Amino acid sequence: xxxxxxxxxxxxxxxxxxxxxxxxxxxxxxxxxxxxxxxxxxxxxxxxxxxxxxxxxxxxxxxxxxxxxxxxxxxxxxxxxxxxxxxxxxxxxxxxxxxxxxxxxxxxxxxxxxxxxxxxxxxxxxxxxxxxxxxxxxxxxxxxxxxxxxxxxxxxxxxxxxxxxxxxxxxxxxxxxxxxxxxxxxxxxxxxxxxxxxxxxxxxxxxxxxxxxxxxxxxxxxxxxxxxxxxxxxxxxxxxxxxxxxxxxxxxxx
Amino acid sequence: xxxxxxxxxxxxxxxxxxxxxxxxxxxxxxxxxxxxxxxxxxxxxxxxxxxxxxxxxxxxxxxxxxxxxxxxxxxxxxxxxxxxxxxxxxxxxxxxxxxxxxxxxxxxxxxxxxxxxxxxxxxxxxxxxxxxxxxxxxxxxxxxxxxxxxxxxxxxxxxxxxxxxxxxxxxxxxxxxxxxxxxxxxxxxxxxxxxxxxxxxxxxxxxxxxxxxxxxxxxxxxxxxxxxxxxxxxxxxxxxxxxxxxxxxxxxxxxxxxxxxxxxxxxxxxxxxxxxxxxxxxxxxxxxxxxxxxxxxxxxxxxxxxxxxxxxxxxxxxxxxxxxxxxxxxxxxxxxxxxxxxx
Numbered sequence: 001x002x003x004x005x006x007x008x009x010x011x012x013x014x015x016x017x018x019x020x021x022x023x024x025x026x027x028x029x030x031x032x033x034x035x036x037x038x039x040x041x042x043x044x045x046x047x048x049x050x051x052x053x054x055x056x057x058x059x060x061x062x063x064x065x066x067x068x069x070x071x072x073x074x075x076x077x078x079x080x081x082x083x084x085x086x087x088x089x090x091x092x093x094x095x096x097x098x099x100x101x102x103x104x105x106x107x108x109x110x111x112x113x114x115x116x117x118x119x120x121x122x123x124x125x126x127x128x129x130x131x132x133x134x135x136x137x138x139x140x141x142x143x144x145x146x147x148x149x150x151x152x153x154x155x156x157x158x159x160x161x162x163x164x165x166x167x168x169x170x171x172x173x174x175x176x177x178x179x180x181x182x183x184x185x186x187x188x189x190x191x192x193x194x195x196x197x198x199x200x201x202x203x204x205x206x207x208x209x210x211x212x213x214x215x216x217x218x219x220x221x222x223x224x225x226x227x228x229x230x231x232x233x234x235x236x237x238x239x240x241x242x243x244x245x246x247x248x249x250x251x252x253x254x
Numbered sequence: 255x256x257x258x259x260x261x262x263x264x265x266x267x268x269x270x271x272x273x274x275x276x277x278x279x280x281x282x283x284x285x286x287x288x289x290x291x292x293x294x295x296x297x298x299x300x301x302x303x304x305x306x307x308x309x310x311x312x313x314x315x316x317x318x319x320x321x322x323x324x325x326x327x328x329x330x331x332x333x334x335x336x337x338x339x340x341x342x343x344x345x346x347x348x349x350x351x352x353x354x355x356x357x358x359x360x361x362x363x364x365x366x367x368x369x370x371x372x373x374x375x376x377x378x379x380x381x382x383x384x385x386x387x388x389x390x391x392x393x394x395x396x397x398x399x400x401x402x403x404x405x406x407x408x409x410x411x412x413x414x415x416x417x418x419x420x421x422x423x424x425x426x427x428x429x430x431x432x433x434x435x436x437x438x439x440x441x442x443x444x445x446x447x448x449x450x451x452x453x454x455x456x457x458x459x460x461x462x463x464x465x466x467x468x469x470x471x472x473x474x475x476x477x478x479x480x481x482x483x484x485x486x487x488x489x490x491x492x493x494x495x496x497x498x499x500x501x502x503x504x505x506x507x508x509x510x511x512x513x514x515x516x517x518x519x520x521x522x523x524x525x526x527x528x529x530x531x532x533x534x535x536x537x538x539x540x541x542x543x544x545x546x547x548x549x550x551x552x553x554x555x556x557x558x559x560x561x562x563x564x565x566x567x568x569x570x571x572x573x574x575x576x577x578x579x580x581x582x583x584x585x586x587x588x589x590x591x592x593x594x595x596x597x
Contacts, residue, residue: 088463
């Protein structure tokens with residue numbers, strides 16, 4: 001059953017046809033990867049879904065509800081939560097406060113000015129549980145700017161997780177980290193997402209990650225979807241091999 | 255866990271220091287000459303507006319060059335109330351000053367929070383200057399550049415109008431300002447430690463992420479403007495009673511806005527208490543610079559350059575640096591096992 005459905009989405013930036021008539025769906029409990037060369041329109045598509053950009057034409061349906069053109073804060077309240085290619089965390093706050101900010105928003109306490117945040121036990125407990133989930137509990141009271149890049153990536157993910165999302169959209173969760181950290185990050189993310197059954201859309205450049213973890217793959221190029229399906233089918237598609245895989249996996253055993 | 259205990263202990267230390275400081279301030283009028291008491295009263299009045307500014311500057315990441323507007327409006331509300339109504343009660347005047355300044359801040363904030371960085375600062379400057387020009391040009395109602403006199407108020411029904419101003423200040427008004435400053439410090443402290451305050455800091459760090467966390471960023475900033483404006487208005491009202499006269503140049507001129515930012519910088523705007531320390535230091539610096547030379551603005555300018563180059567974190571920030579410097583001397587001894595000091 002489709003939880004997210006995009007119908008004929010268009011977004012042009014002048015002459016550039018960033019998203020050019022895309023039909024896209026995400027099913028319940030599914031981990032889907034969105035791949036394609038640079039400039040294929042992957043991030044623009046995610047920006048259209050998450051409300052950062054408004055589509056020129058087309059509709060976005062979430063749980064059957066038309067959410068086209070909603071501002072970002074309304075869309076995240078609906079349950080579509082995203083992360084960013086370059087991690088957006090609150091560098092001057094402590095690690096736990098990063099999570100708390102998301103929890104305050106989730107529990108609708110944003111305009112509470114008379115109570116001390118430190119004394120809100122439920123928020124602190126929830127935040128600690130989330131940090132434990134991604135292995136950052138021991139660093140809870142450190143300044144975020146002191147963390148390593150890999151830890152910041154994990155923190156970015158756990159901030160999104162703190163909103164209790166219905167759908168997660170991860171924009172390159174492993175970009176800019178080394179191989180050993182990459183495996184740790186993607187395993188942590190996939191474990192959490194599978195256990196909670198959150199449908200996840202993941203933009204990813206690392207083909208090893210994509211083919212190991214995604215249940216379905218969508219391939220974009222020049223604003224259009226050129227292939228979609230199970231990892232095995234996509235891998236053997238000659239067009240995809242030409243454009244995305246660049247022959248690297250052509251001779252590899254399927 | 256140790257980190258958490260250290261964090262709590264750190265806060266308790268701060269509160270103890272604040273209480274000691276207030277205890278000292280409580281006995282000062284008994285031992286100091288009256289002029290000094292007046293100066294401290296003035297410093298405490300400006301401390302309120304500097305702390306209010308810092309809610310926007312440090313916690314909200316918005317540089318306001320228009321806080322003289324909120325301050326001056328509060329002062330003028332007091333003067334208008336005395337000129338056009340028979341009301342003399344201090345608390346009514348202060349309450350009205352707070353309400354009007356908060357309303358003005360709501361208008362200013364609604365416009366300014368749509369802009370960013372320098373544009374926001376210039377808009378705040380513009381709004382404050384509009385108010386300045388109104389008070390300056392509509393002399394038939396506002397007294398123009400001469401401003402309006404402010405008489406001694408009635409406090410809780412007790413009439414002070416026959417008491418000489420200096421007696422009134424050193425025997426009564428000083429304590430009133432001290433109490434109100436304490437209330438302001440505590441309430442601003444509660445606000446910055448509340449969920450609202452933490453979200454404000456998050457917005458300062460990354461506005462876009464906040465939007466994607468379901469936070470209405472412009473509403474949040476707007477509320478910060480109103481809170482800051484309300485406290486600034488109260489500060490202005492106190493200044494009106496303290497000074498005995500309200501003029502556009504004293505309370506609304508853009509140079510006062512800059513002085514308020516200067517106070518925050520001098521004390522260290524990255525700390526909560528910095529602007530308070532800055533306001534006290536600035537008041538003394540300015541008073542003695544004026545008394546010493548006609549080139550007093552040169553002295554202030556030179557100080558600003560020195561602070562920005564040598565003490566960018568301000569006086570309080572510098573003191574905190576010294577403490578960290580000594581605390582960091584706890585290296586593991588030779589041969590001792592290197593543990594994770596953060597645990």
